[in-house]
Amino acid sequence: MPATDRTIEHITSELSGGKTTARDVTARSLDAAERLNETLNAFLQIDREGALGRAKALDDEAGGGGALRGIPIAVKDNICVRGMQATCGSRILAGYHPPYDATVTERLNAAGAVIVGKTNCDEFAMGSSNENSAYGPVRNPWDTERVPGGSSGGSAAAVAARIVPAALGSETGGSVRQPAALCGIVGVKPTYGRVPRYGLVAFGSSLDQVSVFGLTVRDAALVLQTIAGRDERDSTAADVDVPDYVGGLGGGDLKGARIGVPSALLGEGLDADVRARVEDAVNAYRELGAEIVDVELPHAKYSIAVYYIIATAEASSNLARYDGVRYGFRAEDPKDLREMYRRTREEGFGTEVKRRIMLGTYVLSSGYYDAYYLKAQQVRTLIQRDFLNAYEKCDSILTPTSPTPAFRLGEKTDDPLSMYLSDIYTCMANLAGVPGVSVPCGLTPSGLPVGFQLMGRHWGETDILRLAHAYEQAHPLTERPRVVAE
Amino acid sequence: MPITESDIKKIASLAHLEITDEELRTLAPQVASIVAYVEQLNELDTSAVEPAIGGLTPEGERTAAPREDATRPSLGQELALEQAPEPSHGHFRVPKVIASSEEKENF
Numbered sequence: 395m396p397a398t399d400r401t402i403e404h405i406t407s408e409l410s411g412g413k414t415t416a417r418d419v420t421a422r423s424l425d426a427a428e429r430l431n432e433t434l435n436a437f438l439q440i441d442r443e444g445a446l447g448r449a450k451a452l453d454d455e456a457g458g459g460g461a462l463r464g465i466p467i468a469v470k471d472n473i474c475v476r477g478m479q480a481t482c483g484s485r486i487l488a489g490y491h492p493p494y495d496a497t498v499t500e501r502l503n504a505a506g507a508v509i510v511g512k513t514n515c516d517e518f519a520m521g522s523s524n525e526n527s528a529y530g531p532v533r534n535p536w537d538t539e540r541v542p543g544g545s546s547g548g549s550a551a552a553v554a555a556r557i558v559p560a561a562l563g564s565e566t567g568g569s570v571r572q573p574a575a576l577c578g579i580v581g582v583k584p585t586y587g588r589v590p591r592y593g594l595v596a597f598g599s600s601l602d603q604v605s606v607f608g609l610t611v612r613d614a615a616l617v618l619q620t621i622a623g624r625d626e627r628d629s630t631a632a633d634v635d636v637p638d639y640v641g642g643l644g645g646g647d648l649k650g651a652r653i654g655v656p657s658a659l660l661g662e663g664l665d666a667d668v669r670a671r672v673e674d675a676v677n678a679y680r681e682l683g684a685e686i687v688d689v690e691l692p693h694a695k696y697s698i699a700v701y702y703i704i705a706t707a708e709a710s711s712n713l714a715r716y717d718g719v720r721y722g723f724r725a726e727d728p729k730d731l732r733e734m735y736r737r738t739r740e741e742g743f744g745t746e747v748k749r750r751i752m753l754g755t756y757v758l759s760s761g762y763y764d765a766y767y768l769k770a771q772q773v774r775t776l777i778q779r780d781f782l783n784a785y786e787k788c789d790s791i792l793t794p795t796s797p798t799p800a801f802r803l804g805e806k807t808d809d810p811l812s813m814y815l816s817d818i819y820t821c822m823a824n825l826a827g828v829p830g831v832s833v834p835c836g837l838t839p840s841g842l843p844v845g846f847q848l849m850g851r852h853w854g855e856t857d858i859l860r861l862a863h864a865y866e867q868a869h870p871l872t873e874r875p876r877v878v879a880e
Numbered sequence: 881m882p883i884t885e886s887d888i889k890k891i892a893s894l895a896h897l898e899i900t901d902e903e904l905r906t907l908a909p910q911v912a913s914i915v916a917y918v919e920q921l922n923e924l925d926t927s928a929v930e931p932a933i934g935g936l937t938p939e940g941e942r943t944a945a946p947r948e949d950a951t952r953p954s955l956g957q958e959l960a961l962e963q964a965p966e967p968s969h970g971h972f973r974v975p976k977v978i979a980s981s982e983e984k985e986n987f
Contacts, residue, residue, distance in 0.1 A: 493959040600933075626947040633945035699918040710895060717896070719972050724965035731977045736898035748897055752888065753911055755895040757918075769921050771931030776924070778932060810910055811917055825932075 400880075402465050402559045402613040409464045416464030420449035420508050423466035426557045426879035427511060433877055434533050436542075436551040438471050439479050440511040448508050459506015462620060467502055468552045468561040471512040472519055473604065474593035475499045478509070482595050483517045483527035483545075486742030487722045496593020497628065498562060498604050498621040505620045510558060513548030517744045518713065519569055519597050521545045522816040525807055526746045533803075534577060535875035536842055540800040543573030543816075546607070550577040553607045556879040560608045560617045566598045567701050568795075568820025570605035571832035575795035575845025578834045578871055580614045580862070582606045583820075585853050586827035587632035589618075590625030596712040598705040599630075601824045611833065611863040615639035618855065634853055642856040643863040648682040651861060653848070654689035654788030663815065665798040667838035672794045675835040675846045675865065679792070682864055689784040689791060693776040697822040698814055700777065703757050703770035704825070710754025716742065749810060774825050781826045781849075790858050791849045793819045795832040799842035819847065829855045833862045834871040843871070883912040 408414045427440045445466070452458055469475055472482040474492035476499070481487045495503070502509065516526040524532040524547025532547040534540040535555040542551045546563025550573035553561050563570040565583045574581025582605060589604040596602060604621065608614030619639045625631040655676060660669060680686055718724035718738030725741050728734035743751070757766035784791060797818055806813040823830040829852075832845040850858035885908045892899045899907065961967040966974075 490963055493955060493962055624945045626945075629944050629946045631945060693924075696921055696924070699921050702914060703918055703921075714896075718965060719974055720960075721963035722965070728975050730975050732896070734975050735896040739896055740898040740900075743897075745903075748899070748903070749907060749910060751895050751897060752891050752907060753914060756883075756887075756891050756911065756915070759891065759894060766918065768931055769926060770918075771933055772926035772929040773921050773924060774932040775929050776926070811914060814914075 399556060399609055400559060401609050402462070402616060403610070405465055405559065406463070416449040416452040416508065417446060419464055420445050420466055420510065423510050423558055426555070427552070430555055430557060430877060430879065433538060434535060434551045434555060435530050436513055436532050436548040436555070436557070437468070437511045438481060438483070438514050438529055438548070441478055441509070444477055445508050445510045452506055452508070461505050461616060462502065463506030465507050465560070466510045466558045467507045467617070468511055468513050468549055468558045469499065469509055470515050470546050470549050470561070470563045472515060472564055472595040473498060473562055475509055475512065478512050480512070480595065481529070482519070483515045483529060484742065484744065484747070485528045485723060486716045486738070490722050492593070494593065497590040497625045499593060501621045513546070513552055513561060515548055516545035517747050518595070518709070519545040519564055519566055520709070520746050520750055522568070522572060522813050523801070523806065524548065525803065526744055528744055531803055534800045535877040536578065537800065538877060540802055540842070541576070543576035543796070543800065545569040546605070547573050549607050550574055550579060550581070553577070553579050553609060554875050555877050556609070556874075560606065560613050562621075563605050563607055564594055565603050565605045565824060566601045566705055567824050568817040570607060571820050571830055571845075571847055572796050572816060574607055574832040575834070575847070576800040576843065578843030578845070578875065580608045580611050580834070581832045582614045582618055582855070582859070583823060583830045584618060584622065584855055585829045586824075587630050587634070588622050588829070588853070588855070590628040590631035592625055592627040598708040599712060600708060601705060603824070611831070611859055611866050612640060612643060614831070615643060615859050637856050639856055639859055642860055644860050646682060646864045646867050648679065648684040648861065648864055651684040652687055652788040653679055653684050653861070654687050654784050654791045656689050656691045656694065656784070656791060656793060658690060659694055659793060659819070663797050663818065664794060668794050668796070668798060668844050671836045671838070671844040672846045676792060678865060678869055679861070682868060684861070687788050689787055691777070691780040691784060691791070691822070693773060693780050694822050696773050697777055697825055698818055700770045700773045700825055701817070701821040702753065702814060703766050704774065706750045706754035707758050707767050708754070710751045710758065713747070713751055746810070777822055778826045781828055785851050789851070790854075790861055793847055795819060795845040795847040799838050799844055823849045828852055829858060831858050831862045833865055835865070835869065836871065837873060883908060883915055
């Protein structure tokens with residue numbers, strides 16, 4: 395992390411020292427968001443008036459807010475923020491303004507954060523490149539001919555370009571860790587059930603989890619801590635205590651830590667440059683005192699197949715609500731109710747969303763449920779067992795985050811299956827419900843960022859954040875992207 | 881199992897999706913190849929494996945956090961209708977639901 399970067403830690407110390415105001419910090423962020431949007435298309439809405447009003451209120455009440463007082467934050471457009479749109483990157487929700495705040499939004503606001511806008515994403519969070527947005531693709535700040543990853547590509551680009559120090563995204567199968575890796579920043583997917591989902595638009599309900607981007611591990615840990623914990627409005631938000639993640643980051647000594655590397659998975663399809671950087675990271679952990687052990691996740695190779703059955707089945711059910719009746723887009727002049735449903739959905743959904751609804755409907759349809767959905771849930775059990783078995787030999791598991799660095803726009807759009815394989819290393823954590831963090835570990839010779847991920851035990855965010863922090867302290871990514879705010 | 885254009889039409893109808901002929905031509909082979917890919921799961925004998933339904937963590941559903949079952953204020957009619965494409969007299973207005981007998985043929 396270059397010392398010039400304005401992390402949450404840095405902004406907070408300037409604010410409390412009276413060197414700047416929440417209004418100035420917010421205005422800088424808004425200016426950068428507006429100026430860079432033509433290049434990056436990271437934001438679908440920038441709320442200048444609302445954000446400045448909120449910052450002024452924070453300045454006036456001197457001392458209001460909590461750990462994120464005066465910090466500009468961007469929020470993915472599938473998370474409800476009252477007064478702003480929530481399109482999920484879809485035409486079917488064009489102009490939709492949710493009448494309530496998500497729980498995570500309430501918690502950010504209560505902590506004094508200033509939400510500056512809503513970020514672009516793959517439609518309904520379905521994609522690995524952000525090319526499935528109805529509002530155009532997001533571009534990678536390191537190379538604007540390349541994708542930022544997805545589905546939370548706008549949030550990743552906004553943090554990488556130093557428009558905001560942190561942002562919220564969501565994960566169903568790697569949608570924060572993969573873009574974090576492709577954009578050279580930190581991305582944390584918490585344990586399933588750690589963060590409330592009230593106000594997060596549902597995609598795959600047994601997988602979805604609000605997740606966090608930060609410039610540093612500490613910043614991501616701080617935001618995660620702010621939004622985590624039980625919520626009366628989401629029974630899946632677990633009644634489990636939230637530890638002090640920032641306090642748990644600790645020093646750099648990793649003596650006693652055991653990191654598992656599933657070497658059998660680091661073969662086919664893995665880019666040579668990515669492999670080299672990730673091997674360097676493994677060696678760096680050895681030097682920090684950690685013990686590296688070989689582990690096996692024998693069923694991990696089935697995770698994409700399992701994921702695309704479970705996620706599409708759940709999506710086909712969750713997306714049934716977009717019917718043109720209660721909110722969002724409605725097709726014009728339908729002759730009856732059924733035609734209204736069909737045409738609203740035909741005109742409102744994009745290709746990938748239709749493809750996944752079709753696939754999900756198929757795997758759940760009469761006569762196929764046992765062969766596909768039930769089978770996938772059984773293999774999911776085997777994947778979960780693999781993790782629990784591996785954690786008898788180690789405390790966390792390290793892999794590349796993405797098999798390749800950022801690919802070119804258009805490179806994979808005609809081949810859905812090859813796009814799905816971008817999630818090969820990430821989606822197993824969503825299936826098993828375990829937390830994961832992606833950490834930048836250098837650049838390829840052509841200057842594209844590479845990330846590795848650490849996956850932990852259920853509820854074990856503290857362990858993987860501590861390991862991630864230790865690596866980051868020893869090997870900070872000092873390069874910055876070409877498109878950057880300041 | 882091969883997936884034909886007629887399967888795709890049937891699935892689209894189940895999912896309330898109207899699909900164009902062009903979409904039909906591209907979707908059929910794509911869905912077929914994805915289904916062929918996921919069928920690799922058949923290599924595994926899972927006859928003795930419980931499906932992962934009902935809690936993902938070792939604690940299972942014990943971490944679920946239900947609230948007290950008590951009435952509390954809801955969104956309210958005005959806000960609930962605020963985003964409706966066609967609100968009318970405090971309701972959501974939709975096109976004709978019940979077809980006349982001669983229309984039923986195509987319904």
